[in-house]
Amino acid sequence: MKRWRNLLLATGLLALTVQPAMVLAQEEPTVDLMQFIPEQFRADFADLNNDGIPDLGELPPEGVAGIWDDKVGEVTDEGFLAAVGSGYASGDDGSALTGPCKGVVISYDAEGMSVDAMFDAGGPQPLMDIYGRQKMTKSNPLDVDTRGVLVYYGSSQPETFHDHRWFIEAAGVFKDDGGDPNPRDKNRNAGSVDFGDLLxxxxxxxVEARGAWVDNWGPTELPEMAADAYPTPNCVGHGWVKFVGPSPFLTPPGILALALVAAGFTGVLFNARPALSWKE
Amino acid sequence: MPATTLKRHPVRGAIWGLLFGTGLGLLLMVMAIVPLSITTLIIYAVVNTSLGAAWGMFAPAKKPKGAPVALEPPPAPMS
Incomplete structure (x- = not known):
């Protein structure tokens, strides 16, 4: 008995010692996202949490250009591809983005610390994280903080979509769609999504997310179909997103789930068993 | 030996099973162990409803409470 207790204790101590060390052993990024930040602002976006992704830290004052700002259109297709590299192979069909669409996404928590990042170099190459692994698969989803912000840069270069239509949906969470005649011939965009405000x-x-963006579709709603069923050029993608909040047990859905499990288990155990009674 | 009757509770079992299954499905989803999906939630609820009903029918029965009801002695023969 004592031997088992000591073995258990030793295993626990080993796990406590080794596990954090393994978690802390940071991978080396293969893509330097700092390249997308204008040189004069790089000092404001230092990698504070040492994960290879530039952090927002303290936001610059309003009116000052910041991350992803591209007022003079200096991010060219060649520049983008040079920054993210190429030749990535797809090893998992759990995520894909086909067509000319490419871009970078970084998610931040409410304090401006980076949570996750990914990019796509366009064409048949898969979505990748900055450590060189396929991203948005079920085992390597894009982590998004439900109180945080997501910033992105996207481009359809060398194509320019006109009279286009798009939709994006995350199963069970949200669906959005839209379109634009695009009279100004825009083929790249940068922006942010504040989940703290949205959710x-x-x-x-x-959740599994999917979406499509089709050139020359017109004003009618875009149905969900295979990439080769849409007129070309088009961009079609799907993959996995993990929304991350505080402890799941402190969120309204978590509390509801725990209450249901507790009530159901107690009821099954004590209120639903067949019972013998004395015959009168 | 005093006789007993067995009372089964399949409806109660189904209702508690439905609550348990829905909660379990939701719990696994909020812990990001299974993907968020209405279909998955319905499967968890239906399977656990059936299991609850089966438990209410076939689980080992609880022992009767209290002392057996005393049977009235047969009336004394008329002399």
């Missing part, structure tokens, strides 16, 4: 409460969930 009513924090939660943790793994």
């Amino acid at each position: 009513p409460f924090s939660f943790t969930a793994l």
Whole structure:
């Protein structure tokens, strides 16, 4: 008995010692996202949490250009491809982005610390994280903080979509769609999505996201179909997103789930068993 | 030996099973162990409803409470 207790204790101590060390052993990034930040602002976007992704830290004052700002159109297709590299092979069909679309996404928590990042170099190459692994697969989803912000740069170069239509949906969380005649011939864009403003409460969930963007479709709603069924050029993608909140047990869905499990288990155990009674 | 009757509770079992299954599905989803999906949630609820009903029918029965009801002695023969 004592031997088992000591073995258990030793295993626990080993796990406590080795596990954090393994987690802390940071991988070396293969893509330097700092290249996308104008040189004069790089000092404001230092990698504070040492994950290879530039952090927002303290936001620059309003009116000062910041991350992804591209007022003079200095991010060219060649420049982007040179920054992210190429020749990535797809090893998992859990995520894909086909067509000319390419870009970079970084997600931040509410304090401006980077949570995750990914990019796509366009064409048949898969979505990748900055450490050289395929991204948005079920085992390597894009982590998004439900109180945080997501910033992106996207481009359809060398194509320019006109009279286009798009949709994006995350199963069970949201769906959005739209389109634009694009009279100004825009073929790249940068922006941010503030999940803290969009979502009513924090939660943790793994969801499958999918979307499409089709050139020359017109004003009618875009149906979900295979990439080769849409007129070309088009961009079609799917993959996994993990929304990350605080502890799942402190969120409204988590509390509801725990209450249901507790009530159901107690009821099954104590209120539903067949019972013998004395015959009168 | 005093006789007993067996009372089964399949409806109660189904209702508690439905609550348990829905909660379990939701719990696994908020812990990001299974993907968020209505279909998955319905499968968890239906499977656990069936299991609950089966539990209410076939689980080992609880022992009767209290002392057996005393049977009235047969009336004394008329002399």
